[in-house]
Amino acid sequence: MGAYLPSLAGGVLIGLSATMLLLLNGRIAGISGLVAGLGRPPDRRWAADLAFITGLILGPPAFALFAGHWPEMRMVAPLPLLAVAGLLVGFGTRLGSGCTSGHGVCGLARLSPRSIAAVFTFLATGMLTVVLARVIVP
Amino acid sequence: MRQAAQILAALAAGLTFGLGLALSGMLDPARVRGFLDVAGAWDPSLAFVLAGAVAVSALGYAAARRLQAPAFAPSFSIPTGQRIDRPLILGAALFGIGWGLSGFCPGPAVAALSTGALPVVVFVAAMLAGMAAHRLLTRPPEAQPAVTDVPAR
Numbered sequence: 001m002g003a004y005l006p007s008l009a010g011g012v013l014i015g016l017s018a019t020m021l022l023l024l025n026g027r028i029a030g031i032s033g034l035v036a037g038l039g040r041p042p043d044r045r046w047a048a049d050l051a052f053i054t055g056l057i058l059g060p061p062a063f064a065l066f067a068g069h070w071p072e073m074r075m076v077a078p079l080p081l082l083a084v085a086g087l088l089v090g091f092g093t094r095l096g097s098g099c100t101s102g103h104g105v106c107g108l109a110r111l112s113p114r115s116i117a118a119v120f121t122f123l124a125t126g127m128l129t130v131v132l133a134r135v136i137v138p
Numbered sequence: 139m140r141q142a143a144q145i146l147a148a149l150a151a152g153l154t155f156g157l158g159l160a161l162s163g164m165l166d167p168a169r170v171r172g173f174l175d176v177a178g179a180w181d182p183s184l185a186f187v188l189a190g191a192v193a194v195s196a197l198g199y200a201a202a203r204r205l206q207a208p209a210f211a212p213s214f215s216i217p218t219g220q221r222i223d224r225p226l227i228l229g230a231a232l233f234g235i236g237w238g239l240s241g242f243c244p245g246p247a248v249a250a251l252s253t254g255a256l257p258v259v260v261f262v263a264a265m266l267a268g269m270a271a272h273r274l275l276t277r278p279p280e281a282q283p284a285v286t287d288v289p290a291r
Contacts (some may be wrong), residue, residue: 003183004182004183004186005158006161006162006163007162007163007174007183007184007186007187007190008186008187008189008190009161009162009190010157010158010160010161010162010163010164010187010190011155011156011162011186011187011188011190011191011192011194012190012191012193012194013155013157013158013160013161013162013191013195014154014155014158014159014162014187014190014194015165015190015191015192015194015195015197015198016154016158016194017152017154017155017158018151018155018191018194018195019145019146019194019197019198019201019273020150020151020154021148021151021197022195022199022202022208022214022253023197023198023201023202023205023208023209023211024144024146024147024151024208024210024248025147025151025208025209025210026207026208026212026213026214026215026216027148027211027215028215028217028262029148029151029155029195030201030215031243031244031245031248034245035244035248035265035266035267035269036269036273037279039269039270039273041154041264044141045144046239047141047145047219047235048141048144048145048147048213049147049148050150051145051146051149052148052149052151052152052155053152053248054149054150054151054152054160055150055152055153055154055155055156056152056153056156056248057152057156057248057249057252058152058153058156058252059146059153059155059156059157059158059159059249060153060156060158060159060160060165060250060252060253061252062153062156062157062247063156063157063160063161064160066205067146068216070253071160071161071163071164071165071166072163072165072166072169072170073165073166073167073250073255073258073270073272074166074167074169074252075167075168075170075241076167076168076241076288077167077185077238077239077240077241077257079257079260080160080206081239081240081258082239082240082242082257082260082261082264083260083261083263083264084236084239084264085143085235085236085237085239085240085242085261085264086236086240086247086260086261086262086263086264086265086267086268087236087264087265087267087268087271088232088233088235088236088239088265088268089233089236089237089240089242089243089244089247089261089265089268090264090266090267090269090270090272091229091232091268091269091272092198092228092229092230092232092233092234092235092236092267092268093229093233093244093269093275094161094228094268094269094272095187095225095228095232096225096226096227096228096230096231096232096233097217097219097225097229097231099227099233099243099244099245100243100244101155101243101244101245103230104188104191104192105177105188105191105192105195106195108188109191109192109195109196109198109199110196110216110270111201112217112220113220113222114220114221114222114226114253114289115150115224116219117222117225117227117230118227118229118230119230121227121230122157122230122233122234122237123174123233123235123257124231124232124234125232125233125234125235126174126234126235126237126238127174127175127238128234128238129174129234129235129237129238129239130171130174130175130178130194130238131175131177131178133238133239134177134178136269
């Protein structure tokens with residue numbers, strides 16, 4: 001159980017972040033939507049969205065400051081495969097209107113039927129991909 | 139004044155999100171793959187990330203339902219769509235494949251840009267290209283050339 005405590009605490013912080021953004025600014029903490037939105041012509045929300053993404057990027061260095069080490073990152077795919085995966089993630093999250101944060105955290109929290117369907121779908125294809133990849137490249 | 143408050147609130151929320159991702163282990167593609175690897179050595183720890191995040195934001199939504207408006211904005215901006223359609227399922231399916239291949243979803247990938255790691259930069263650049271491709275393929279109607287008047291029948 002002790003090994004799961006940092007994960008649970010990290011999840012609580014993510015939920016706290018979504019709550020702050022909702023109650024203070026009235027916005028959904030969907031990262032793919034916020035990132036894609038920065039490509040639009042700037043409107044009244046643009047600066048705040050950029051501030052959120054800036055804070056997000058400052059998160060890992062802030063963690064390193066407290067923990068004394070950077071968060072662990074072990075890559076599982078070579079660069080060309082990462083490029084293919086990035087294209088799929090970018091296109092797929094726009095077509096599907098969200099990712100693990102928008103559908104996964106915020107959508108499940110308000111029991112949105114669209115988000116529940118999206119979460120089941122991306123968990124299923126994600127799990128299938130990992131299992132198949134392990135069979136092909138053991 | 140209000141916009142300054144909005145920007146500061148967003149910055150604080152983003153920082154909290156990034157800290158949560160770093161603490162939870164979501165930045166580690168090998169951990170994420172372990173969570174998705176249900177037929178292998180399954181690592182359930184990331185389910186605790188989702189559980190903690192959903193539980194706390196559900197409280198946030200409960201609070202929002204009692205409020206007329208958020209603190210620094212005129213109104214809440216929450217998706218209202220209910221329809222489970224093809225783009226939703228196809229998009230989520232493609233996203234899941236990319237997530238499984240790389241171990242990255244958008245939040246952790248963008249947060250991990252601060253590490254300066256080349257694989258992260260490559261992934262995020264490709265992700266932005268994928269988003270741009272979607273934007274080009276699905277132009278809003280007003281961006282299309284105006285249709286000449288069709289006589290009413």
